[in-house]
Amino acid sequence: MDIPFIKMQGAGNDFVVLSPLLGSFPAKKLTKKKLKTIANRHYGVGADQILTVKSSEDAKAEYEFEIINADGSEVEQCGNGARCVMKFLFDLGLIHGKQTSLKTKAGVVNARILEDSNVSVRMTTPKLKAIDVGVDKNLVENVVSNGHDFFYIPWKSRKIEIFPVSMGNPHAIIIIDSIKNPEIEEIASFINRSRFFLEGINLGFCKVLNHKRVQLRVFERGSGETLGCGSGACAAVAAGIAKGDLSCKEPVEVNLLGGKLSISWTGDLKHCVYMSGPAEEVFRGTIQL
Incomplete structure (x- = not known):
């Protein structure tokens, strides 16, 4: 089975984006072992993280994404990943206008395309304890x-x-x-x-x-x-x-x-x-x- 992907990067932080929005997306077959192989720079595509993007069922967000590290562990937040997900959705014509809301395990962030084609993201509030x-x-x-x-x-x-x-x-x-x-x-x-x-x-x-x-x-x-x-x-x-x-x-x-x-x-x-x-x-x- 062939799974489509898009390789993206933001400030050198690189990602493999997988999504049912691209077509085939057999979620059950994308095991931790398989995702680690995809992220491996010798045996796979190579990436710091893998991003899986889909439409959100949460009323507060249009889309949501999960972040899987190169070692197969899942994390809560990724700022460069959020910008790349926004660009991914915008380039596919899935955004009405130039802004949207994205859900992560850490909460909902808002992203928008800027005039210079950079991406701005409103992140969470910082906690300093x-x-x-x-x-x-x-x-x-x-x-x-x-x-x-x-x-x-x-x-x-x-x-x-x-x-x-x-x-x-x-x-x-x-x-x-x-x-x-x-x-x-x-x-x-x-x-x-x-x-x-x-x-x-x-x-x-x-x-x-x-x-x-x-x-x-x-x-x-x-x-x-x-x-x-x-x-x-x-x-x-x-x-x-x-x-x-x-x-x-x-x-x-x-x-x-x-x-x-x-x-x-x-x-x-x-x-x-x-x-x-x-x-x-x-x-x-x-x-x-």
Whole structure:
């Protein structure tokens, strides 16, 4: 059986999109093992995540999508994925106008096509407490709350300061002096192998360049380091604004390994984070099951 797919990318974060909207979609045959093979860059199409898109039965959303990591695990939210799903639906002529609502496990996000063909997404409200990212407080040091939480993880002979941010999925932001720091990969591996976070964590290493510009590397739960992470960019900016390092009055440019995203947040925990950036189709094909 041939299953149609579309390969898409946003800021270097790449996806295989599967959907009954494209035709054949044998959901029962798309097992975790098969999805892992499709995402494998040697034996399949290759992707950071697989997105399965369908019409939504929820009155609050027109469409919904699920996000499956390269290791077969399912996650709650994906900002770059939301932009790619919006572009996917728009290019298929399934959107009335230039905006729609998309349901994920983290809730409903609103997306629209911008004049420059980039896609803007209204994400969820950020949550800045350790409990929101599933921290095991017995293993970390000194959870301090000052409007937002921060705490320390012991590593070698020093402590790493962590800023927790939930964007519907869990993120830990670490402020660094350089994204070329050779210890980054070692720290990421150490934290991901640990039990500090009960449900795993998306790690963001953020260099603040000025009040409206940062550099960011992200190690995603279930996928490893990716060229881009939309929810990670939102989390990094939310942490920076909460700390007073970044502007809440104008968009912040986030420079990822795979491209740039623009993130806006007022600093009010009742307000959503807005993200805009590129989303494009790379190629189409069919997969044999």
